[in-house]
Structures are given as C-alpha cells and as structure tokens.
Amino acid sequence: MMNTDTTVLDNLIALNLDVKIWTARKKLTPADFGGAELPPEELASLGSKKICDPKELRIFGTLKARAVNLLDRTGVRFLGGWGIPEDKADEIVTELTSIRADFLNAKAQFLSRYDEAVKDWIVQHPGWENLIGSSSVSADYVRSRLDFRWQFFKLVPPTDNVVGHGLQNEMSELGGTLFDEVAKAASDTWKRCFEGKDKITHKALSPLRSIHSKLAGLTFVEPRVVPVVDLLDTAFNRVPKRGYIVGSALVMLQGVVSLLRDPATLVTHGQKMLDGQDSTEILAGLVADTIQPVPEEAPSKADFVPEQSTQHQIDSHGLW
Template sequence: MQTHTAILSNLLVFNLEVNIWSARKKLIPHDLGDAELPPDELASLGSKKICSPEELRIFGTLKARAVSLLDRNGVRFLSGWAIPTAKAEEINQELALIQAEFMTAKDSFLQRYDATVADWVAKHPNWENMLTNSIVNKDYVRSKLGFRWQLFKVETPDANLNSSIDAMLQEDVGKLGSTLFDEVAKAATEAWNRCYAGKTELTRKALSPLKAIYNKLIGLTFIEPRVAPIADIIETAFQSLPRRGILRGASLFMLQGLVMLLQNPTALMQHGQMILDGVQQSDDILATFTQNNSLEMTNINQEQDDNDNLSELDEEPLFVDEELKELPPVLDSYGLW
C-alpha cells in the first residue's frame, strides 16, 4: 500500500480527448432506390461518405502525434497515460502546440466546408440526391471537431475506509510495471521489423527507436525495480558503439540481440531481476549477443574501420561524446527499493 502511494505521488495522469468528425452517415434503404436488399435480420446497411476523407486526414495525423507523445513519455494507466511529474510541464506545452495546429486546421476546414462538400457531390453526380440529402450544417461539424486534455493526480482513499474500496486502484498501480514492459516490447517489435530484421549493417537512424525506449524507461524507473536495470543495459549498449559510421559486426549483433531481448517482457523482467540480485551485469548480457560471432566480428570490424574512414566521415552521428555524457541518469527510486 505504501509503495503504491509513493508511486502515485510521483505521477500525473493525462487524459486525451480528440474528437474527429467521421463525415459519414448511415445508409438507409431509400438511398439505394429500388435495389433489392436482404432482410435486417440477415444484414445491415453500412455508411455513406458525405465529404472527402482526405480533407479530414490532418486531424487523424495530429491525434496520432499526441498519442505518440504520450506513449513515448508515459505508460497507459486508467483512462489515459501516467506521466512522471517532472515531465508534466513539458508534455503539457507540447500538447498545446499540437492543439494549436488542430484548431488552425479546424478553422481552415470550416471555411472551406461548403465548397468541399459541393466538390464531393459534383465528383459523384450519380449519387447527388443521396449525398445532398445527407449534408449536415457547419455548426454540427464544428461541434464534432475538438482537441482537449485533462491532467489529474490520483490518490488513494482515506486510510480509515475499508481496504476493499480502493482494491482495484491498487491492482492497476501494481500492473504499471508489466504494462510498461509490454509497451517496450511493442515498440521494440516495431523497431525490429522496421530497422533490424535481416540487416547486415545499420545506419545511425536505427538507433533512434532504441533511444526513445531508453528515454521512456528512465522517466519511469520508480514504478518497478526492474525498470532501471533494463535502462542501464540500453545505456551500456550506447556507450559501447563507435561514435560515427555504419554499424556492422559486433555492433550489429549486439543491437539485434538487444532489440530481440526488448521484445520479450518476461525476459526483461528476468534479466532485470538478475541484475538487481547481482547475478549478472549489463555487459554480461550484451556479450551473449556477440560471443557466437567472435571470428566473423574480427574481420568485419576491420572492414568497418576501413570503410568508415573512407566514406562515413561526414555522416551525422546520433551520439557524440558530449551527448553520451549528458544522457539522462536513471531516476531515483524514491525509497521504493
């Protein structure tokens, strides 16, 4: 109970509400004229688009940016995202910027609304009556487009109340760690499919999703003891990489092994616990990803050095010496372990 209270005291919850007009209305039998339709018990009619979906794409894009922002910095919790208190102001400011873009796009769309709908009807002359009869007014559309969020702090009920009252809240707090590892696994799987699967060499851009995972973990180390050791594994991997150039050989094998580890929530918790227990260190784990390729790595690393000296000198490094020194430290556990 005390541990859960301490966790909640260091978190704020962001609840995001983004409403996007679907630009659709339900089809009715009259829309299809004399067409023979199956009975209602067998099938139901779908919907009709009364405006070009392309005109509304920007709103979906901005919503996705907001969700990505919260996913990168927090963990799903209750109706929104649990965000470290220390990051709340920064997240709030970034959401405000996205909201401003959303409202600008909304105003622009509403100014063009009548002409946009007219163009859509003209593009489908055979269905003019069906579309015209389905058009809604601009005020209705305005009410269906919105971007807002709430920020709130969760506290446990008074200690004098029956303990069963907040049992579900305590259960949700207790699951924060496993939820975080599940989200890391999902991000790592996406990174594997996009950047690592089947690769014989990597550009520096392949490190970006790992850096995002690392930043997410170090902001949430206080929700679960095994989070900090996993963040340390990633940081240790960063520190061992050459500062510039294409990544091949030992670096490639190590990163591929690391991403595969990050895809497995159970393995993450096991390795995190072994580090806490002093059974193994981050270096030991990373070494297992390359030890079976030692002979091949010797040759490839020499080739990498030669090629990098010739062709990669002006490639922008993701981590320079100063940046590595300034990687955010693992946050204090606030006395939870």
C-alpha cells in the same frame, strides 16, 4: 511483476486525451433507396454514406496520431489513458498545445471551405446528388464534432482496501504494461532498423534512445526498470561515436533489441542485475564467445570478436 505500492502515484499523473474527429458519414436509411424492398433489420443492417471526401479530414487523424505517439513515447497506458511522469507534465503540455494549435488551424481551414467541399463531392458522384445533398449537415454541426482537448488527473488511493481494490489491480499491471509496450516498440525497431543488416548508421539508435527515455522517466513504476536503463546506457557507451556500426558492436545491439522484444527475458535479466550481475556481463552474453566456423562455400562477411566472456550468453532466437 506485481507492484501494488501506491506510492507510485506520488510520481505519476493520469492523462486523458479527448480528440473528436467528424467522420463525414451518416447512416443509410431505406428512404435512400427509393422505397426498394430491403431485408429486415434483424437480418442485415444498412451501412453509412459519405457526405464529404474523407481525404479532407485526414489531417485530423494525423494530428491525433502525433499526440498518441507523443504520449506513448513518454508514458504508459493507464486507466484508459496514460500514466505520465509528473515531472514531464509541463513538457507534455507544451507539445500537446502545439499539436492542438495545428488541429484548430486545420479545423478553421476545413470549415472555411466546407460547403465547397460538399459540392465538390457531389460533382465527383453524378447521379447521387440527392443522396449526398439530403444528408449534408451544417458547418456549425461539423464545428461541434471537431475538437482537441486533454485532462490531467492526480490520483489519491482510497483508504479502504476494498474500495481501492480496482485501483490496486491497475497499479499491479503497470510494470507488465510498460515492458509489453517496450517489447512492441523494440519489435518495430528490429524490423525497421536491424533485421537483415550487416551495418547500420547512428540513426538506427534513435528508436532505442526513445525506449531508453521512456524507461528512464518511469523507473518508479517497477524496480527492474532501473537495471534495464543501465543496460542501455552501457550499450550506447560501447558503440563507436562515428561511422557505421558493424561487427561485435552491431551484434551487441541486435542482442539488446532481441532482449527488449521479450518481456519475460527482459524481466529476468533485470532481476539478475538487481541481484548483482553487472550490465557489462549481460552485454558480453550477447556476442559469440568465439568466431563461429563458417563453411568454405559461404565465407563470413565479418568476424565478431567478443570483448568479454559469454558466461551468461542468451539465446539469439534465430535473429543472428
């Protein structure tokens, strides 16, 4: 999965997400315990005290998670941030700008009642007024600790191979990182939408379409990404347009998700398609060649009739 072709950078733009969230915590000090004897610092360290209800700050973590989810859906982790398809940069900026607006609005609302929030926290913890009150900070300090920014970078590789070695290493891992991220998303999709199901709705296809969109935007990262995108296109086209998805169509999708969950197998099948194997052949291998015999005491709920030969059948890994 090595790809050190720096022309990938022609289509990739690096993004750093810089979100600061105040934790409402301060380090405990010996003075907080009224001079009580404490163990030496090399033996044990003091924890922290909360000077405001952490629930008041939950919205900021939620908004940061929204931004991270957006970037994970579109880009691939790269250089401590994300590698984003350059043609998606404007779209990303529009969505990040919307999230930032929500963040700044929440910040203004929190700061407008910050003093009241601290007082409420003190009331909720009678007997500890001094501990909380002596540690409170100003609203201006809190304002400086809440921020939402991002930076884009266009990378130009050094002409000296020795100097550029580190960047080449990062480039060589992009394809593997991308397939690993797809595997993680597919595993989550399996648990939420496919595990133990004998029928699903079209809503269950939404996370698969997100995976497809991510891969389609990053086809320049790794040659074997393109056939995986084609495989998903073929799978979507073979699903009925309306109603529940059951029978062989469901088994096919279960097989596709199983394939996506295994990066090594996914790369292998991507290479097979690059070598000429048709995506319909791959999909045919995900459905049993014949109806499996079922013991009389355990009748089957549905018969799965394959649409094609299973010459290239893959292991179900016990998923169906």
